Amino acid sequence: MSLEDTINEAIKTAMREKDKIALDSLRAVKSQILLLKTEGKGAEVSAEQEIAILQRMIKQRKDSYEQFAAQGRNDLAEVEEAQMKVIEQFLPKQLTPEELETEMKAIIAETGAETLKDLGKVMGVASKTLGGKSDGKSISEMAKKLLS
CATH class of the missing domain: 1.10.1510.10 (Uncharacterised protein YqeY/AIM41, N-terminal domain)
Incomplete structure:
Protein backbone atom coordinates (compact mmCIF):
# COMPACT_ATOMS: atom_id res chain seq x y z
CA MET A 1 0.00 0.00 0.00
CA GLN A 89 4.46 7.85 12.20
CA PHE A 90 4.73 7.53 8.42
CA LEU A 91 8.53 7.72 8.23
CA PRO A 92 10.72 4.61 8.36
CA LYS A 93 12.17 3.78 11.77
CA GLN A 94 14.75 6.44 12.60
CA LEU A 95 18.30 5.42 13.49
CA THR A 96 19.53 5.96 17.02
CA PRO A 97 22.76 7.98 17.36
CA GLU A 98 24.68 4.73 17.99
CA GLU A 99 23.22 3.06 14.89
CA LEU A 100 23.93 6.19 12.84
CA GLU A 101 27.54 6.22 14.02
CA THR A 102 27.97 2.55 13.06
CA GLU A 103 26.46 3.15 9.60
CA MET A 104 28.58 6.26 9.06
CA LYS A 105 31.79 4.43 10.03
CA ALA A 106 30.97 1.78 7.43
CA ILE A 107 30.30 4.44 4.77
CA ILE A 108 33.54 6.26 5.62
CA ALA A 109 35.48 2.99 5.31
CA GLU A 110 33.71 2.20 2.03
CA THR A 111 34.53 5.59 0.48
CA GLY A 112 38.07 5.67 1.85
CA ALA A 113 37.50 9.10 3.39
CA GLU A 114 40.10 10.30 5.88
CA THR A 115 39.66 14.03 6.44
CA LEU A 116 37.00 16.72 6.30
CA LYS A 117 38.06 17.33 2.69
CA ASP A 118 36.34 14.03 1.84
CA LEU A 119 33.04 15.12 3.42
CA GLY A 120 31.35 15.53 0.03
CA LYS A 121 32.05 11.92 -0.95
CA VAL A 122 30.76 10.64 2.37
CA MET A 123 27.63 12.78 2.32
CA GLY A 124 26.76 11.69 -1.23
CA VAL A 125 26.79 8.02 -0.29
CA ALA A 126 25.26 8.59 3.16
CA SER A 127 22.28 10.58 1.87
CA LYS A 128 21.41 7.82 -0.60
CA THR A 129 21.98 5.00 1.87
CA LEU A 130 20.45 6.56 4.97
CA GLY A 131 17.80 8.75 3.35
CA GLY A 132 14.61 8.48 5.37
CA LYS A 133 16.29 6.74 8.28
CA SER A 134 17.94 9.91 9.56
CA ASP A 135 17.75 13.60 8.77
CA GLY A 136 20.49 15.32 6.77
CA LYS A 137 21.60 17.47 9.68
CA SER A 138 22.30 14.45 11.90
CA ILE A 139 24.12 12.66 9.08
CA SER A 140 26.27 15.73 8.39
CA GLU A 141 27.11 16.27 12.07
CA MET A 142 28.10 12.62 12.52
CA ALA A 143 30.22 12.66 9.37
CA LYS A 144 32.04 15.81 10.51
CA LYS A 145 32.59 14.32 13.97
CA LEU A 146 34.03 11.09 12.58
CA LEU A 147 36.22 12.76 9.94
CA SER A 148 37.78 15.37 12.23
Whole structure:
Protein backbone atom coordinates (compact mmCIF):
# COMPACT_ATOMS: atom_id res chain seq x y z
CA MET A 1 0.00 0.00 0.00
CA SER A 2 1.42 3.38 -1.01
CA LEU A 3 1.87 6.29 1.36
CA GLU A 4 -1.04 8.08 -0.27
CA ASP A 5 -3.36 5.14 0.43
CA THR A 6 -2.09 4.90 4.00
CA ILE A 7 -2.66 8.63 4.51
CA ASN A 8 -6.19 8.38 3.10
CA GLU A 9 -7.02 5.58 5.55
CA ALA A 10 -5.50 7.58 8.42
CA ILE A 11 -7.59 10.61 7.41
CA LYS A 12 -10.74 8.50 7.59
CA THR A 13 -9.74 7.24 11.03
CA ALA A 14 -8.95 10.77 12.25
CA MET A 15 -12.35 11.95 11.00
CA ARG A 16 -14.12 9.16 12.86
CA GLU A 17 -12.18 9.92 16.03
CA LYS A 18 -12.64 13.69 15.58
CA ASP A 19 -8.88 14.20 16.01
CA LYS A 20 -8.46 17.70 14.58
CA ILE A 21 -4.66 17.88 14.90
CA ALA A 22 -4.13 14.52 13.18
CA LEU A 23 -6.66 15.44 10.50
CA ASP A 24 -4.94 18.76 9.77
CA SER A 25 -1.52 17.10 9.65
CA LEU A 26 -2.66 14.28 7.38
CA ARG A 27 -4.46 16.62 5.03
CA ALA A 28 -1.29 18.70 4.74
CA VAL A 29 0.69 15.57 3.81
CA LYS A 30 -1.94 14.54 1.27
CA SER A 31 -1.87 18.05 -0.19
CA GLN A 32 1.90 17.91 -0.64
CA ILE A 33 1.70 14.51 -2.35
CA LEU A 34 -1.03 15.73 -4.71
CA LEU A 35 0.99 18.85 -5.45
CA LEU A 36 4.01 16.74 -6.36
CA LYS A 37 1.84 14.55 -8.58
CA THR A 38 0.42 17.51 -10.48
CA GLU A 39 3.89 18.97 -10.99
CA GLY A 40 4.91 15.63 -12.50
CA LYS A 41 1.78 15.65 -14.69
CA GLY A 42 0.17 12.66 -13.03
CA ALA A 43 3.33 10.61 -12.71
CA GLU A 44 3.65 8.28 -9.76
CA VAL A 45 5.43 9.59 -6.71
CA SER A 46 8.41 7.44 -5.68
CA ALA A 47 9.00 6.25 -2.13
CA GLU A 48 12.07 8.49 -1.90
CA GLN A 49 9.98 11.52 -2.86
CA GLU A 50 7.35 10.59 -0.27
CA ILE A 51 10.00 10.32 2.44
CA ALA A 52 11.49 13.65 1.37
CA ILE A 53 8.06 15.28 1.65
CA LEU A 54 7.55 13.89 5.16
CA GLN A 55 11.02 14.94 6.29
CA ARG A 56 10.54 18.45 4.91
CA MET A 57 7.18 18.78 6.67
CA ILE A 58 8.65 17.59 9.97
CA LYS A 59 11.53 20.05 9.61
CA GLN A 60 9.08 22.89 8.96
CA ARG A 61 7.08 22.00 12.05
CA LYS A 62 10.23 21.65 14.15
CA ASP A 63 11.38 25.12 13.07
CA SER A 64 7.94 26.57 13.85
CA TYR A 65 7.91 24.79 17.21
CA GLU A 66 11.27 26.31 18.14
CA GLN A 67 10.16 29.81 17.11
CA PHE A 68 6.88 29.59 19.01
CA ALA A 69 8.61 28.21 22.10
CA ALA A 70 11.21 30.99 21.98
CA GLN A 71 8.41 33.58 21.82
CA GLY A 72 6.55 32.00 24.74
CA ARG A 73 3.63 30.88 22.55
CA ASN A 74 3.33 27.42 24.12
CA ASP A 75 -0.22 26.97 22.80
CA LEU A 76 1.03 27.15 19.20
CA ALA A 77 4.23 25.22 19.98
CA GLU A 78 2.19 22.31 21.34
CA VAL A 79 0.15 22.12 18.13
CA GLU A 80 3.32 22.02 16.01
CA GLU A 81 4.81 19.31 18.23
CA ALA A 82 1.65 17.21 18.01
CA GLN A 83 1.62 17.55 14.22
CA MET A 84 5.27 16.44 14.09
CA LYS A 85 4.41 13.29 16.00
CA VAL A 86 1.53 12.49 13.63
CA ILE A 87 3.72 12.90 10.54
CA GLU A 88 6.65 10.96 12.04
CA GLN A 89 4.46 7.85 12.20
CA PHE A 90 4.73 7.53 8.42
CA LEU A 91 8.53 7.72 8.23
CA PRO A 92 10.72 4.61 8.36
CA LYS A 93 12.17 3.78 11.77
CA GLN A 94 14.75 6.44 12.60
CA LEU A 95 18.30 5.42 13.49
CA THR A 96 19.53 5.96 17.02
CA PRO A 97 22.76 7.98 17.36
CA GLU A 98 24.68 4.73 17.99
CA GLU A 99 23.22 3.06 14.89
CA LEU A 100 23.93 6.19 12.84
CA GLU A 101 27.54 6.22 14.02
CA THR A 102 27.97 2.55 13.06
CA GLU A 103 26.46 3.15 9.60
CA MET A 104 28.58 6.26 9.06
CA LYS A 105 31.79 4.43 10.03
CA ALA A 106 30.97 1.78 7.43
CA ILE A 107 30.30 4.44 4.77
CA ILE A 108 33.54 6.26 5.62
CA ALA A 109 35.48 2.99 5.31
CA GLU A 110 33.71 2.20 2.03
CA THR A 111 34.53 5.59 0.48
CA GLY A 112 38.07 5.67 1.85
CA ALA A 113 37.50 9.10 3.39
CA GLU A 114 40.10 10.30 5.88
CA THR A 115 39.66 14.03 6.44
CA LEU A 116 37.00 16.72 6.30
CA LYS A 117 38.06 17.33 2.69
CA ASP A 118 36.34 14.03 1.84
CA LEU A 119 33.04 15.12 3.42
CA GLY A 120 31.35 15.53 0.03
CA LYS A 121 32.05 11.92 -0.95
CA VAL A 122 30.76 10.64 2.37
CA MET A 123 27.63 12.78 2.32
CA GLY A 124 26.76 11.69 -1.23
CA VAL A 125 26.79 8.02 -0.29
CA ALA A 126 25.26 8.59 3.16
CA SER A 127 22.28 10.58 1.87
CA LYS A 128 21.41 7.82 -0.60
CA THR A 129 21.98 5.00 1.87
CA LEU A 130 20.45 6.56 4.97
CA GLY A 131 17.80 8.75 3.35
CA GLY A 132 14.61 8.48 5.37
CA LYS A 133 16.29 6.74 8.28
CA SER A 134 17.94 9.91 9.56
CA ASP A 135 17.75 13.60 8.77
CA GLY A 136 20.49 15.32 6.77
CA LYS A 137 21.60 17.47 9.68
CA SER A 138 22.30 14.45 11.90
CA ILE A 139 24.12 12.66 9.08
CA SER A 140 26.27 15.73 8.39
CA GLU A 141 27.11 16.27 12.07
CA MET A 142 28.10 12.62 12.52
CA ALA A 143 30.22 12.66 9.37
CA LYS A 144 32.04 15.81 10.51
CA LYS A 145 32.59 14.32 13.97
CA LEU A 146 34.03 11.09 12.58
CA LEU A 147 36.22 12.76 9.94
CA SER A 148 37.78 15.37 12.23
